[in-house]
Amino acid sequence: MTTHTEVKTYLNYINGEWHSSDTGKTSESFNPSNKDEVLGSFQLSSSNDLDNAVEAAKAGQKVWRKLSGTARGDFLYKVASVLESKIEYVAEAMTKEMGKTFTEAKGETARGVAILRYYAGEGMRPVGDVIPSSDSEALMFTNRVPLGVIGVITPWNFPVAIPIWKMAPALIYGNSVVLKPASDTAVTAARVVECFHEAGMPAGVINMVTGSGSVIGQGLAEHPGVDGITFTGSNAVGKQIGRAALDRGIKYQLEMGGKNPVIVANDADLDLAVEATISGGLKSTGQKCTATSRVIVQSGVYETFREKLVKKVAEITVGDGMENDNWMGPVASENQLNNVLSYIEKGIAEGAELLHGGNQLTDGAKSNGYFIEPTVFDNVTSDMTIAREEIFGPVLALMKVDTMEQALEIANDSEYGLSASIFTTNIGNMLEFINDMEAGLVRVNAESAGVELQAPFGGMKQSSSHSREQGRAAIEFFTSIKTVFIKK
């Protein structure tokens, strides 16, 4: 049985204050390890609440943009310190709200702290270039100006890191923010926003409105007071948001799904490849946009790799992420449970061979949660649904190839292009992979799911709207370039 933390009703955060919605309606947030445990309630807000938040953000931004980058950075440093002092408080909400293990949740929250510090430092770094004018008596340069009010719409799978990696750069470059977090992790988001509040952020600079995607998310994308929208989530919703933003002529940024391959060459270090495939594919119960999904193995090592992989997968302990010895938690929700199980059924129906797992786990206390065995399919081909669609669960699909050319061809045979890995000791294989792999993140001898906060992140093809987040790249989305010409 898990311990119960304080069950309370979380409010919207508007203009530096906590407000309940004018609908008077709330929704409960459940623990996917134990659906009888309610973590808290959050507001089911109306478009009126959203209007108030956008109005506050507009006013807040007017003041915020006048501060120097250094002064804005000082605020972010303070938020980082508050969050750092509350890592366990925030991480506990994450584990109890979407299921990832407490170790992973603490790691993600610490990542949030580091992201805040990284962008705090950005407040002191160059934002433009001096460009030689053809007029010898003129000075020409570029400056970066904020967009204004940024709508931030985020998913449940990284409920701390993703909101922070969008909000921190938005803020440092002088924008204000209205956050609409995923409903499945609204309590975690509220605890993050509490840190901004406690750090003394000026009123209106950051606001949060919880509620349904179709009312608050869509409302944000269509709101005339919003100047830019950044979204991470599914392709279906992303496309809708992109269209709404295009109609209004505002800037938008979409980070969406993946179907990430790992290639294992005949010359690979197989133990390393097995370890990274498991870590990349099954950590966070496979619910990462960069999770390894397709495992493309060269025939010379196929049988050995498969044997080693299944042996290790069989050792994985599944259970409540708050209990220390569990390596893998539940999937995040009943919806996720049904989706993942239906993909497993499809895999079997379409002729893939189930090597390991495939079932919901219902023994003992697990019957109260959404646990699925780590699952490995063999003999998967590119035309199968489990090789084409994002599963977003603990499922690996093994695919056999003879040559590296075939491996790359299959790896690229996807509408997605987020991340990809190769395991090889051959420099030629590495170079061809780096050159020809259609993915925004390519990794050699490392798992597909590693993302460093100081480097650009984003996908090719259907995985993104082709902009990049994180690192210095974030400045491209969150600012507009102004070219200045001065003549004496």
Ligand code: NAP
């Ligand atoms: P989702 O259903 O698209 O939801 C994402 C966010 O959009 C949530 O806040 C959701 O609110 C909101 N939303 C739902 N319907 C909306 C609408 N009509 N208009 C505006 N907003 C709306 O995605 P998810 O299931 O939370 O997340 C899983 C997906 O995220 C996967 O496809 C995964 O690959 C992707 N992902 C991508 C990255 C990346 O960086 N590329 C990272 C992580 C996850 P509600 O929660 O209230 O429905």
Ligand code: MG
């Ligand atoms: Mg939940």
